[in-house]
Amino acid sequence: AQKITQTQPGMFVQEKEAVTLDCTYDTSDPSYGLFWYKQPSSGEMIFLIYQGSYDQQNATEGRYSLNFQKARKSANLVISASQLGDSAMYFCAMREGNDYKLSFGAGTTVTVRA
Amino acid sequence: NAGVTQTPKFRILKIGQSMTLQCAQDMNHNYMYWYRQDPGMGLKLIYYSVGAGITDKGEVPNGYNVSRSTTEDFPLRLELAAPSQTSVYFCASSETSYGYTFGSGTRLTVV
Numbered sequence: 001a002q003k004i005t006q007t008q009p010g011m012f013v014q015e016k017e018a019v020t021l022d023c024t025y026d027t028s029d030p031s032y033g034l035f036w037y038k039q040p041s042s043g044e045m046i047f048l049i050y051q052g053s054y055d056q057q058n059a060t061e062g063r064y065s066l067n068f069q070k071a072r073k074s075a076n077l078v079i080s081a082s083q084l085g086d087s088a089m090y091f092c093a094m095r096e097g098n099d100y101k102l103s104f105g106a107g108t109t110v111t112v113r114a
Numbered sequence: 115n116a117g118v119t120q121t122p123k124f125r126i127l128k129i130g131q132s133m134t135l136q137c138a139q140d141m142n143h144n145y146m147y148w149y150r151q152d153p154g155m156g157l158k159l160i161y162y163s164v165g166a167g168i169t170d171k172g173e174v175p176n177g178y179n180v181s182r183s184t185t186e187d188f189p190l191r192l193e194l195a196a197p198s199q200t201s202v203y204f205c206a207s208s209e210t211s212y213g214y215t216f217g218s219g220t221r222l223t224v225v
Contacts (some may be wrong), residue, residue, distance in 0.1 A: 033212055045204065045216040052212065056181075056215075091156055100145045100164075100208055101172065104156035 004105035013082045021077040023092035030031040034075040040088040087112045120217035127195040127224045133189040137205030145208045146188040150201040195224045
């Protein structure tokens, strides 16, 4: 079974607008971590934001925020005030329990239009 | 601080050839990983290591081998290259449950 599901293969967003990227996860372990990475066309993996399962508040990092809904098992990434440089592939990933291996979703391509 | 260094960055192999993808980290991380990323897809775990001398299979280990003789190095070996191994390979390391560092990737084409 897929551990991480990203249902949006591609999205277009107007510059300066906000965009939400969906991510749902599947785990029975009460302790887990959720990550979002950005992969621009140059190919490197850039860490954006992390949410631990026991964190009480939603994680935020600058223009990135993670909408963590534990009961729904969703961890959506919100990018506010989109910039042209935000055009990239975005991956949601999860670590479970004491296992440090990351499981990745299939990714969502975001294209920011001027 | 170099982080995770992968070499080579690009390589073209002929079917049946062998090669080793190198990965080195200078952060003294115990955990190291090899992932592959097929075009338009997410990353899939090939092998991982929790420390020197300890390795284990990930989701897609067939056709690959690894070794971890030192904390710093985690080479990935392809013995008989096949077109299905055309992919981008990422090495990563971590020490905590939330701090992962990725290398810049090796783009491998098997023809």
